[in-house]
Amino acid sequence: MSDTSILAYCRPGYENDTANELTSRYGEAGFYGYPVSKKNSGFAHYHLYDAAQLEQTVTQFAVHDSIFPRQLVAVFAAINDVEKEDRVGQVLDALKEVEKPFSIFGAVDVEYPDTEEGKTLAKFCRKFTVPLRQALRKAGWLTAKENLGKPKLHIFFASFEICYIGFTLPSHASRDHLGICRLKFPSDSPSRSTLKLEDALVNMLSNKQQSKVLRSGGRAVDLGACPGGWTYQLVKRGMYVEAIDNGLIADSLMSTGLVEHHAADGFTYRPQFGRVDLLVCDMIEQPDRVAKLMGDWLVKHWATHAIFNIKLPMKRRYETVVEAMTSLNSRLDALDDAFAVKVRHLYHDRDEVTVTIVRTSKDEV
Ligand SMILES: C[S@@+](CC[C@H](N)C(=O)[O-])C[C@H]1O[C@@H](n2cnc3c(N)ncnc32)[C@H](O)[C@@H]1O
Numbered sequence: 001m002s003d004t005s006i007l008a009y010c011r012p013g014y015e016n017d018t019a020n021e022l023t024s025r026y027g028e029a030g031f032y033g034y035p036v037s038k039k040n041s042g043f044a045h046y047h048l049y050d051a052a053q054l055e056q057t058v059t060q061f062a063v064h065d066s067i068f069p070r071q072l073v074a075v076f077a078a079i080n081d082v083e084k085e086d087r088v089g090q091v092l093d094a095l096k097e098v099e100k101p102f103s104i105f106g107a108v109d110v111e112y113p114d115t116e117e118g119k120t121l122a123k124f125c126r127k128f129t130v131p132l133r134q135a136l137r138k139a140g141w142l143t144a145k146e147n148l149g150k151p152k153l154h155i156f157f158a159s160f161e162i163c164y165i166g167f168t169l170p171s172h173a174s175r176d177h178l179g180i181c182r183l184k185f186p187s188d189s190p191s192r193s194t195l196k197l198e199d200a201l202v203n204m205l206s207n208k209q210q211s212k213v214l215r216s217g218g219r220a221v222d223l224g225a226c227p228g229g230w231t232y233q234l235v236k237r238g239m240y241v242e243a244i245d246n247g248l249i250a251d252s253l254m255s256t257g258l259v260e261h262h263a264a265d266g267f268t269y270r271p272q273f274g275r276v277d278l279l280v281c282d283m284i285e286q287p288d289r290v291a292k293l294m295g296d297w298l299v300k301h302w303a304t305h306a307i308f309n310i311k312l313p314m315k316r317r318y319e320t321v322v323e324a325m326t327s328l329n330s331r332l333d334a335l336d337d338a339f340a341v342k343v344r345h346l347y348h349d350r351d352e353v354t355v356t357i358v359r360t361s362k363d364e365v
Pocket residue numbers: 190191192193194223224225226227228229230231244245246247264265266267282283284
C-alpha cells in the first residue's frame with residue numbers, strides 16, 4: 001500500500017514533541033501535511049499531502065539538524081497486514097508498486113521502535129534481514145555489495161503486523177541502527193552523566209569542530225560539575241577545567257592536577273583567568289535562565305564555545321526549547337562572529353536536550 005510520510009524515530013514518551021517539531025519545520029518550509037503519533041510508541045509520522053514532495057524533503061532536512069528525531073525516514077510504502085508466511089514477498093510486492101525513488105539502494109536496515117514492545121521484534125528483525133537482503137539483490141533493488149555512500153532502504157516494523165518502507169540519504173541520516181549510538185560507560189568516570197557529554201562531543205561536533213573546541217592544554221569551565229562526569233571528558237582530552245559546584249568533586253579528577261574546584265554559584269561565577277575555550281553546563285535549572293546565562297558568557301567573550309543541557313518541562317517541551325533558543329540565537333546573531341548551533345535530544349539524554357555552540361569568525365563561514 002502506498003504511503004507518503006516522514007517517519008521519525010524518537011525516545012518513547014517524546015512522540016508528541018517529535019510530531020510538533022515535524023509539523024512546524026516541514027510546514028514552515030512549505031511541505032504541508034499532518035502529524036500522527038501515539039504515546040510511548042517510539043516514533044511519529046508526518047504525512048505529506050503532496051507525495052511528489054517526498055524526495056525534496058529528504059534532501060532538505062538532515063536528522064542532525066533536528067531536535068527530537070533520532071532518524072528521519074522518507075516512507076513511500078506501508079504494509080498493514082504483514083503475513084508470517086511470506087514477509088519477503090510482501091516487501092517485494094510493496095516495492096514493485098512504487099516508482100523507484102532511486103535506481104538502487106546501497107544497504108538495507110530492518111528496524112523496530114526503541115520500546116519494550118520493540119525489543120520483542122529485535123531478534124526477528126535481525127534474522128529477517130538475511131533472506132530479505134538476498135531477495136532485494138536478486139530483484140535489483142540492492143547493490144551486490146554494501147555501499148554506504150548510496151541511499152539506504154529502511155524496513156521499519158512498528159509491530160509484527162505493520163511495517164513501513166522508506167529510505168534515507170547517507171549525508172542526511174544517522175548511520176546508527178535505530179538512530180541510536182550506544183556508548184560504553186568508562187568505569188573510571190565519577191558519574192554516568194559523562195555519557196551525555198561524550199555523546200554530544202562525538203555525535204554533534206564534526207572532527208574539525210572537535211579539534212577546535214577540545215584543544216589539549218585549552219581551558220574550560222564546567223558549571224554544575226559534581227561529581228565530575230563532564231569534567232572527566234574534558235580532562236581526558238588534556239583540558240584545564242574550573243569545576244563549579246557546591247557538591248563534592250571526585251578525588252581522581254583533582255589528582256590529575258588539571259582541575260580547580262570552586263564551591264560557588266554557577267550563575268554568578270566568572271572565569272578566573274580571562275576567556276576560556278569552552279563553557280559546559282549541566283545545572284538543573286529553568287531553560288530560559290540557562291539560555292540567558294550561556295548567552296552572557298558568549299556575548300561577553302568569557303567563553304569561545306559552549307555545550308550545555310536544557311532540562312525539559314513536562315509539557316510544551318518542543319515549544320520551550322524553541323523559545324529558549326530563539327532568544328539566545330537572536331543575541332548571537334547581533335555579534336560579529338558566526339555560531340554553529342545544534343540542539344539534539346541525544347540517546348543518553350533523558351528529560352533534557354543538548355546544545356552545542358561553536359564560534360567561527362564570519363570570514364571562516
Ligand atoms: C546533573 S548534576 C551534574 C552532573 C555532572 N555533569 C556530572 O557529569 O557528574 C547537576 C549539578 O548541578 C549543581 N548545581 C545546581 N545548581 C547550581 C548552581 N546554581 N551553581 C552551581 N552548581 C549548581 C548541582 O549541585 C549538581 O551537582
